[in-house]
Amino acid sequence: MSSPRGGDKERGRDGERQIHVLAVDDSPVDRAVIAKLLRSSKYRVTAVDSVKKALELLGTEPNVNMIITDYSMPEMTGYELLKRVKESPTLREIPVVIMSSENDPDKINRCLEEGAEDFLLKPVRPSDVSRLCGRMRS
Amino acid sequence: MSLMALREQLNGLVNSMFLEGLLDDQFEQLQMLQDESSPGFIAELITLFCGDSERILAELTKLLDQAVVDYQKVDAFVHQLKGSSSSVGAQHVKLACVQFRQFCEEHNKEGCLCALNVVKHEYYLLRGKFDTMLQLEQRIQAYESKQQI
Numbered sequence: 001m002s003s004p005r006g007g008d009k010e011r012g013r014d015g016e017r018q019i020h021v022l023a024v025d026d027s028p029v030d031r032a033v034i035a036k037l038l039r040s041s042k043y044r045v046t047a048v049d050s051v052k053k054a055l056e057l058l059g060t061e062p063n064v065n066m067i068i069t070d071y072s073m074p075e076m077t078g079y080e081l082l083k084r085v086k087e088s089p090t091l092r093e094i095p096v097v098i099m100s101s102e103n104d105p106d107k108i109n110r111c112l113e114e115g116a117e118d119f120l121l122k123p124v125r126p127s128d129v130s131r132l133c134g135r136m137r138s
Numbered sequence: 139m140s141l142m143a144l145r146e147q148l149n150g151l152v153n154s155m156f157l158e159g160l161l162d163d164q165f166e167q168l169q170m171l172q173d174e175s176s177p178g179f180i181a182e183l184i185t186l187f188c189g190d191s192e193r194i195l196a197e198l199t200k201l202l203d204q205a206v207v208d209y210q211k212v213d214a215f216v217h218q219l220k221g222s223s224s225s226v227g228a229q230h231v232k233l234a235c236v237q238f239r240q241f242c243e244e245h246n247k248e249g250c251l252c253a254l255n256v257v258k259h260e261y262y263l264l265r266g267k268f269d270t271m272l273q274l275e276q277r278i279q280a281y282e283s284k285q286q287i
Contacts, residue, residue: 029222123225
């Protein structure tokens with residue numbers, strides 16, 4: 001996990017505050033891919049393998065500009081994370097993007113109705129990440 | 139072998155993997171992400187994929203060895219493997235997983251056992267080529283480091 005919030009550690013080389021994305025995926029391969037895609041776009045990335053860890057992080061470091069989460073995970077799903085975030089007065093403004101390998105219209109609609117910013121089909125591509133850049137919480 | 143020859147061998151290997159359908163354009167997209175700031179990205183990803191795949195294949199073997207098969211668990215593992223193979227561009231492995239899931243849906247044990255063998259075959263074929271790829275990359279990097287000294 002990345003370092004906790006603090007001054008210069010959150011700034012890029014040019015001194016500008018880096019956008020911080022929280023990536024949640026139980027697959028180590030998918031986590032590595034999404035983290036690399038996001039870091040290639042100069043985002044600071046914290047990648048965790050469960051919704052439980054994501055919620056713990058959000059509790060201690062709410063300075064997150066976007067959450068990108070897999071839908072299907074054991075214990076708690078990405079959909080449940082989405083609901084928790086949107087129900088929270090301190091977290092609800094954070095855009096949440098859902099990823100899934102399944103093109104299920106019902107699942108997609110459910111997520112969008114619950115307030116998901118976008119729904120990405122896996123495998124996630126650089127072009128998918130590019131289209132998210134305007135939607136980060138400032 | 140010269141540096142140029144090593145690079146040609148590596149390019150030839152990767153191209154043949156694309157031509158044979160072992161890899162698809164997702165792998166090409168990932169190759170483009172590797173740069174000076176992360177020269178070992180592809181190697182790390184391949185290592186992660188292989189470790190994860192072998193863990194899943196071991197679990198599937200155990201599950202299908204049971205007298206009463208828990209098809210939900212089998213399907214969950216196959217889904218994981220399908221996902222990770224799709225994410226790295228391991229096309230044949232991914233397609234084998236798609237077929238496997240159909241047998242899971244039908245609760246067809248024989249079909250699942252066959253499908254597992256196909257997935258294993260495709261995975262180990264790919265892994266062999268990945269191993270060669272990584273060895274060639276290491277030799278190229280060693281050569282390039284020597285040249286910089």
